[in-house]
Amino acid sequence: MRPLFFAVLAALAAAPAAQAQTSPARLDMETIMANPEWIGTAVESPYWSIDGRSLYYSLKREGSKVRDLYRVDVASGQASKLDPAAVAQADGRAVFDRSHRKAAFVAHGDVFLVDVGTGRRTQITRTPEAESSPRFSADGASLQFRQGNQWFVHDIASGITAPAAVLQLADDPQAKPSSALSDEQLRLFSTLRKLKSDKDAQRANDEALAAADPSRAPKTLWLGDVGQLVDTELSPDGRWMLVVTQPKDRKAGKAPEVTHFVTESGYSEQQSTRVYVGRNDPAPQSLMLVDLAGRKSYPLKTDALPGIKDDPLKDIRARTIASLEKDGQADQAKALKAPDLRAVRIISDADDGGGGGIVWSDDGQNVAVQLRAIDNKDRWIATVDFGNHQLVTQHRLTDKAWINWNFNDFGFLHDNRTLWYMSEESGWSHLYVKPAGGKARALTEGKFETSHPVLSEDGQWFYVRTNQAAPYSYDVYRVPANGGQLTRVTQFQGMDDFVLSPDGKQLGVLHSSPYVLPQLAVQDASGGASRDLTNTMKSAFTARQWIAPQMVPVASSHGAGTIWAKYYGPADAGAAASRPAVIFVHGAGYLQNVTLGWSNYFREQMFHNLLVQKGYVVLDMDYRASEGYGRDWRTAIYRQMGHPELEDLLDGKAWLVKNHGVDPKRVGIYGGSYGGFMTLMALLRAPGEFAAGSALRPVTDWTTYNHEYTSNILNDPQLDPEAYAASSPIEYADKLQDALIIQHGLIDDNVLASDSIRLYQRFIELHKKNFWMSLYPMERHGFVHPDSWFDEYRRIDELFDTYVKGVGR
Known part of the structure; x- marks a missing residue:
């Protein structure tokens, strides 16, 4: 799950944009913010x-x-x-x-x-x-x-x-347990004994007939009062079933509401959203093994998982408890005591980006289960010992920050015994195999990301998506399932998805480029030339001359290495000197926007063309926390959201000044969602560095965002208030001195509009100047109506012209 981002228009893909024809028509806001069907x-x-x-x-x-x-x-x-x-x-x-x-x-x-x-x-x-x-x-x-x-x-x-x-999931109503009182009743009354004997005989006869007659429907299996059913997974041989449960009395917690003011009914309407982080942790889950043939069930305990009894938050917990006790808040301190056994969830497609929570081997003789600690610090893959009815740990991935929501795919090779899985244990996502009882072995290695593993039907090859060639370039590669060389199959540079043909001999590939929407191509699975099967672009778009973004390396001044960015400027590099600049900040935090494929932010890319046409240069950076650059890049923001990223954005500004002669006093910044959050952090934590900023649908206080995303990075607010204070723009509101416009959809049920309104009230109380807010009554987190897009970016354009470019100052 990855909430804090714009809806992805389509998968990344590739085709050269340089073939676009020159058009004399100049860009305008109405065109680029129109319905994208054009x-x-x-x-x-x-x-x-x-x-x-x-x-x-x-x-x-x-x-x-x-x-x-x-x-x-x-x-x-x-x-x-x-x-x-x-x-x-x-x-x-x-x-x-x-x-x-x-x-x-x-x-x-x-x-x-x-x-x-x-x-x-x-x-x-x-x-x-x-x-x-x-x-x-x-x-x-x-x-x-x-x-x-x-x-x-x-x-x-x-x-x-x-x-x-x-x-x-209840006790068998016909199997009432014996008690001293019932035993006494049966001793005293022969009629009761006869009735019980008849009932027992009838039940035994029914069970015997059912066992001997496969034409009958299976009888109810009573598993006991063990909670609420979450998931079931049947073995391919039909012998076993794994059952996932959670406590049935769990309370969901209070959910805030958003108000729809513009409605068909003419009346304001309320909509419940999601619970705030830390107000109700996810329900712990339990696992049960059911023997369908033997009609018996066995709990699969997690107490033997390595590290399950550890407290990875021990130091933070101790500091917070000591602070609460010092302030006389003994009850709150007691509530933060570490449990003896950490709670777990079974990772599933619903709450994780890759792989299911339970995978059976093809023959049904083996099963692997993926479990994640609710504190997000550990992920285990375990198999099941059917004879002893227990979990056997095959792999533990632990992270002092948090386990990634991507790269959790796993399964069995066609030998039904060898486990394969993805892991970030090397610092980068790679593919591993582990024979039963044997040692794990990496199939892919290096400083690049591997994802989307697909095992061929003959079991000989894994096909994967990697950015081995360059951080911003993605293609299909393949590696022998028994180990060997990783070889490149496609040459698109911008691709996101692929599908193997039923015979495993061909690939269908979605590919794109910065100005070409995802298209479908086909090629041999072993490599070679590809052949396009679709072309769904329209001439009104392709006839224009678009600026090809330059992939540029920005050196980090804080030891982080290279920050990759897309630079938009005039064809004559010398003409960029002394121009004003804008830095765009992508959303989601963990998202990669510096690629050679179609961007989630295609409107923004057209807006950047318009800005260059008006005399600006633009830089779009994959700051720390962005996807595609390994584990350390991803977790650099742990307990300090907005801090490493700001360092990177300031390095981007310095790069523009040094390499393109940009006036350091004429640089603006903008972005939406996480990009809106970072715009606020830039203006409030580095006042004077940016002449103006536009924060679209920003998080202003992480204590009011959701649990899944926020607790991974900042832990729970009750346990780690320091991380929330350090990471929330509202805590820095007194530092505002540069021009700011906040823009938010009123029916946003991801980042609630109340986030922006609360910050706005802080600015009012602090007597700040040059801040504005624009609200959109019919928009959620990702805007969908062209009128709203136009209004939003018209205001951004006017803000930059006034306070960055200097027109009308």
């Missing part, structure tokens, strides 16, 4: 057809949020939009059995089975509920799928579908 449409969500001859993909329909499905014939390159009748006959994203004779997919929430040889399709479900996660059993005789947390098994030969198990 640019073109990004290709989204590609996947292969079952026969491997076609690729499907989605395109946004013009004038609508609806996505239409397209199919392109790989051999001819002929593409077509599918009408509703054709969509009904289209393949879904398929899974295959080991022999590749059968395939299955989910369409409109229902499961379909396909005979690969004949193409014959069988619909398995037709329900109002949504089915998901289809996969074939270990022996290929059945198809498993889930409906919520209920698993079903479809026997292919008979065509019968039945629940894999019927679980109840």
